[in-house]
């Protein structure tokens with residue numbers, strides 16, 4: 001089968017396109033003919049590699065995918081249109097049994113430690129497939145799958161956002177944040193967005209943000225504090241990390257919640273503990289969602305109430321160019337691969 005892959009870790013130039021052996025579905029798995037995949041930040045991390053990461057090489061990246069069933073399972077038949085839920089619970093551990101499959105003891109992400117969607121075919125457990133309506137394009141489904149489930153679980157399940165609350169989103173343009181803005185609006189919140197350039201802030205506004213704050217201003221956390229009549233916001237969504245976290249803490253009200261699902265600026269940061277206890281703050285992490293939540297949030301995407309933002313679309317043979325675009329970091333929404 002044709003695939004995008006790498007044989008050694010490194011920058012975008014290690015990405016190749018060519019023939020790899022066909023994937024063979026295991027027990028309980030379905031063979032999907034991929035029609036669209038999408039890039040995520042995890043692709044860069046895996047491609048770059050980290051100490052201790054052991055992959056079978058060549059490795060196929062890709063955590064998002066939509067396509068049609070090539071060889072059927074128990075519930076699906078060849079030709080069925082599907083979108084893939086990349087968050088792989090084992091289905092057997094205590095957390096999976098309780099419906100918390102994103103807490104799975106043997107959790108895996110498609111494309112991270114196992115072969116992903118940047119290929120003509122991918123084998124996935126049948127329970128990871130969701131029927132894709134005719135009117136939703138494969139590209140939009142692939143662009144939505146990872147980021148919308150991530151933002152949904154963070155804001156709705158972990159963050160417990162409520163109508164009338166104020167939500168500050170740090171960063172305007174990434175896939176998760178463009179999803180978070182829409183989910184917070186859908187939940188009836190007032191949404192403030194902090195962004196680093198006008199193009200990104202314009203996108204945030206188009207997605208429904210109520211107020212925009214320019215991150216290049218000095219001490220934007222204080223600025224948000226002023227905007228809220230010195231009360232602070234109920235919830236801060238901070239997926240940036242080191243450069244922004246302290247300002248995020250300052251922007252929150254007493255008893256506020258700080259939500260994080262990642263770190264676009266690196267994983268480690270200093271934290272002034274005085275803000276945490278004196279202001280009764282909760283720092284709430286999560287990753288991905290349960291399968292039930294995936295069905296819920298994708299249903300809202302299918303209904304047009306949540307809209308994936310597509311930055312650019314490349315054909316799979318252009319996977320190196322797609323990675324170069326991801327690397328440059330001025331991306332508005334998702335980079336999609338057509339297969």
Ligand SMILES: [Zn+2]
Nearest residue numbers: 090093096104
């Ligand atoms: Zn499990």
